[in-house]
Amino acid sequence: MRLSSATAIQPGAVGEAVVQPPIGGRVRPRAVAHSQAGAVSLAYIGVLIYCMILYIRPQDWVGPVLHWRLELVVAGGATALALLQRRPRFPLQVPLLAAWVVVIFLSNATGGHMEFVVRETVKYFKLAIVFVMFWAAVDSTAKLRGVMWLLVLLTAVLAYQGIWMHQHGVGWAGQELYWGDRIRWIGLWDGANVLSLLFVVALPFVLEMVLGPRGTVSRLLGVVAGVLILVALFLAASRGAWLASGVVFLLYFRDRIGNKGIAVGVLAAAVLLAFAPERLTQGDDRDDRSWDLRLYMWSQGVEMLRYQPVLGVGKGRFLEISRRKIAHNIFVGNMAETGFVGLTVFVALIYYSFLSLMMAGAVERALSPPLASMRRAVSISLVGYLAASMFISTDFEPLYILMALCAVVLRLAQMETGLPLRLTLRRWDIRNILLLVVGGVLFTYAFTEIFWG
DSSP states (O other): OOSOTTOEEEOOSSSSOEEEOOTTSOOOOSSHHHHHOOOOOHHHHHHHHHHHHHHHOGGGTOGGGTTOOHHHHHHHHHHHHHHHHOOOOOOTHHHHHHHHHHHHHHHHHTTTOHHHHHHHHHHHHHHHHHHHHHHHHOOSHHHHHHHHHHHHHHHHHHHHHHHHHHHHSBOTTSOBOBTTTBOOOSGGGOSHHHHHHHHHHHHHHHHHHHHSSOOHHHHHHHHHHHHHHHHHHHHHTOHHHHHHHHHHHHHHHHHHHTTHHHHHHHHHHHHHHHTOOHHHHTOOHHHHHHHHHHHHHHHHHHHHHHHSTTTOSOTTOHHHHHSSOOOSSHHHHHHHHHHHHHHHHHHHHHHHHHHHHHHHHHTGGGSOHHHHHHHHHHHHHHHHHHHHTTTSOOOSHHHHHHHHHHHHHHHHHHHHHOOOOOOOOOHHHHHHHHHHHHHHHHHHHHHHHHHTO
């Protein structure tokens, strides 16, 4: 599909092509109507239901469905429907996810840890299904925007639940306050830190609702949701999430208004720090012990890699071996549990997610405003999530949803521009991934030696 007779398509450093718009105007995407006109399908409805189940967790507190495997049933059904309706060409992340599941299986099978073989392999196979479900079912910009709206709404509901819990001392599901009188939810979100991850993920979408190409109603809803989320972030008092939120604001304004946005982002981050909970700026003996314990866990992760450098000590076994805590760092956890092989595959998944966004960004002037807005929000949400992951163990559903949305953005960019924006396994990509893996391991070793060893 050609964008314009005056449009030149040239090879680019990022991706396979970049668009040079004609002088005097921006390229008007001819495929926008197609990318926004995808009919609401049962698979997409399944995605929305899955999001509600994932966040609200009825299977963990509502009597009639208590302990039901609602997430697996909905995700499996929606994925099957999406793949039956259309047979898409899978992105590069899908074979990487298959390799990730195989490595997780081998990390435990080679050591004879059969309990972990079944549990962890099934867990990550389900996460691979979640990725495919989102990628296959969210096939238009309108559907992508619908997912954004729903995630913001669900996060705002959990934020309000946290505020209510702080006032009453008990949550909607009967759960008590987390240690330090901090808020939490249940199930996957039963700690203040993991709950705060949802707030961090939602912030870029909230910013786009308020400041992006939206109507008045969307902006007002974004303001309300943003206030609830920021208050809940304060009540959760997660240091990692609060710092990640500062990163989100800094990168958002930098991306939106250029170099001047750095000053705005720094100001926003400074305001966040000024109003940060006391735990972030002062702490107490328990906080000091928490930081020391994290350093100790990271040093233990290095030792585990030394002991089993190829496939690690086995996915999910960090706590069993350390006998203290989990890694509290997504890089260290995967490094220790899956070795250099698994860490390389995991880093490749993250690398190609960002590369998808960079390829879409290379043709941003040719994208419709809604898709360009979504690209910005997804990219900064992923950065914020990974920033928080340096202090929290976060290798679960939201990460795989965000990686799937990265692939969705690239596919929609291809639909709107008609350009062959596809990921391929290139030599320099392999080199970059290996450099990230080796550099990350060396940095972790040096950091733990300086601050712990």
